[in-house]
Amino acid sequence: MKIGVIGAGYVGLTTSAVLADLGHQVTCVDFNEGKIAMLLNGEIPIYEEGLAELVVSNTKAGRLLFSTDTVSGIENHPVILIAVGTPPLANGSTDLTFIKNIVERIAAHAHSHKTIITKSTVPPGTNEWICQVLTEKGLDPGSFDVVSNPEFLKEGTAVHDSFHPHRIVIGAKRREASLLVRSLYQKIKAPVIETNLTGAELIKYASNAFLATKISFINEIARICDAFGADIKDIQRGLSEDPRIGKYFLQAGLGYGGSCFPKDLSSLVSAASEKGREPSLLLAVRNINETQADFYLEKLESSLKDLKGKQITVWGAAFKPGTDDLRSSQSVRLIEKLIDHGSSIHVYDPVAKLNRADVTSHKDMYDSVKNSDALVLATEWDEFRSPDWNRVKKLMRGTLFLDCRNFVDPGIVRSYGLIYQGVARQ
Ligand SMILES: NC(=O)c1ccc[n+]([C@@H]2O[C@H](COP(=O)([O-])OP(=O)(O)OC[C@H]3O[C@@H](n4cnc5c(N)ncnc54)[C@H](O)[C@@H]3O)[C@@H](O)[C@H]2O)c1
Numbered sequence: 001m002k003i004g005v006i007g008a009g010y011v012g013l014t015t016s017a018v019l020a021d022l023g024h025q026v027t028c029v030d031f032n033e034g035k036i037a038m039l040l041n042g043e044i045p046i047y048e049e050g051l052a053e054l055v056v057s058n059t060k061a062g063r064l065l066f067s068t069d070t071v072s073g074i075e076n077h078p079v080i081l082i083a084v085g086t087p088p089l090a091n092g093s094t095d096l097t098f099i100k101n102i103v104e105r106i107a108a109h110a111h112s113h114k115t116i117i118t119k120s121t122v123p124p125g126t127n128e129w130i131c132q133v134l135t136e137k138g139l140d141p142g143s144f145d146v147v148s149n150p151e152f153l154k155e156g157t158a159v160h161d162s163f164h165p166h167r168i169v170i171g172a173k174r175r176e177a178s179l180l181v182r183s184l185y186q187k188i189k190a191p192v193i194e195t196n197l198t199g200a201e202l203i204k205y206a207s208n209a210f211l212a213t214k215i216s217f218i219n220e221i222a223r224i225c226d227a228f229g230a231d232i233k234d235i236q237r238g239l240s241e242d243p244r245i246g247k248y249f250l251q252a253g254l255g256y257g258g259s260c261f262p263k264d265l266s267s268l269v270s271a272a273s274e275k276g277r278e279p280s281l282l283l284a285v286r287n288i289n290e291t292q293a294d295f296y297l298e299k300l301e302s303s304l305k306d307l308k309g310k311q312i313t314v315w316g317a318a319f320k321p322g323t324d325d326l327r328s329s330q331s332v333r334l335i336e337k338l339i340d341h342g343s344s345i346h347v348y349d350p351v352a353k354l355n356r357a358d359v360t361s362h363k364d365m366y367d368s369v370k371n372s373d374a375l376v377l378a379t380e381w382d383e384f385r386s387p388d389w390n391r392v393k394k395l396m397r398g399t400l401f402l403d404c405r406n407f408v409d410p411g412i413v414r415s416y417g418l419i420y421q422g423v424a425r426q
Pocket residue numbers: 006007008009010011012029030031032035070083084085086098101102119120121122151152153154155259260
């Protein structure tokens with residue numbers, strides 16, 4: 001099938017490469033000229049395991065093209081997949097500017113039947129609204145279909161997740177449109193859930209809200225365990241053995257970040273409030289996450305007495321390992337709090353680039369700890385699991401190690417003469 005994908009970000013680029021690999025003819029369009037120039041040059045603008053290989057092989061096979069020409073992307077493809085950003089506004093609701101822009105362009109340049117697939121995460125009611133706008137702008141309702149087909153990939157494992165999704169959700173008004181989208185993914189083995197447009201939008205929001213709830217739940221339990229001197233890792237193990245609870249998304253720590261959970265939770269809160277429904281659980285989930293960094297800050301403060309003038313090294317800046325994405329990173333939230341308290345910050349991340357005037361970024365993890373009073377592990381990259389602790393201890397001025405992700409063995413760290421600290425760790 002001929003597909004025009006609008007947006008070459010984490011979702012658009014991955015989806016383009018995967019659809020091309022499944023045998024479709026894909027043109028990935030982005031108005032960011034720099035991004036498209038890189039892609040045309042065989043370079044990948046984001047860090048995502050396996051994506052470069054997939055892009056290169058499908059480009060060579062002639063199934064994957066890149067362009068900045070949105071109009072041709074619309075005119076030349078019967079299937080248009082929207083994967084533009086839907087960032088948060090200051091009040092927590094969703095900024096639909098990029099979606100509106102593309103819908104207007106579709107209205108102006110759709111000269112034959114179009115199946116418009118919304119992959120971007122959008123608030124309930126948005127796809128119905130797209131149908132309405134297209135009709136108001138003069139498109140015959142029979143000349144287009146709008147399908148909500150939300151994306152569930154995780155950054156860091158985006159390619160794998162796209163080939164092996166837990167489910168494919170398709171929201172449509174007409175059976176034919178739903179079947180067409182099903183056929184795009186014919187080669188992928190996954191349960192298909194068919195619903196209407198708003199149902200699909202809400203499955204996406206409910207999924208992210210539930211996962212965020214699990215994380216805030218375990219972080220609240222960690223706060224309680226910390227007060228009683230219990231180890232959260234034991235509680236996690238005990239919970240996970242019950243299949244009704246499950247073992248995923250119960251890693252206590254600094255809390256959730258990224259471009260999705262914080263934004264989508266706020267968007268759902270906003271959508272619910274607009275309809276007069278008080279989302280009290282979601283508000284609590286968000287509140288726990290927003291205050292989680294304070295617990296780690298207090299741990300540092302209680303050990304170092306005064307954070308002012310202290311040199312603190314932070315390992316990990318990305319919102320999670322496996323990505324260069326810094327959006328809503330909890331590590332950055334903690335760094336900003338430390339700066340506010342007068343600490344000087346040194347950062348090392350194997351991939352993410354934190355370019356800020358008030359932070360010293362290092363290319364080498366050992367250089368980053370030289371003369372530091374404390375070392376903070378904020379993102380659990382593999383290379384932080386068992387560094388040369390001897391070297392770390394010798395290079396540091398102080399002895400404090402704060403593990404914000406419960407990632408390393410406290411006994412090992414202590415055996416090198418360092419002080420191990422965490423929330424609810426023994
Ligand atoms: N990042 C994820 O892990 C993830 C997972 C599932 C769903 N989502 C959702 O998918 C959507 C995209 O997320 P992302 O992380 O890929 O965003 P992104 O910011 O990485 O990429 C969006 C791209 O769209 C381009 N764009 C915007 N308007 C355009 C237009 N009119 N024409 C051409 N290009 C245009 C931008 O230049 C940008 O490159 C969001 O709604 C997000 O919530 C993201």
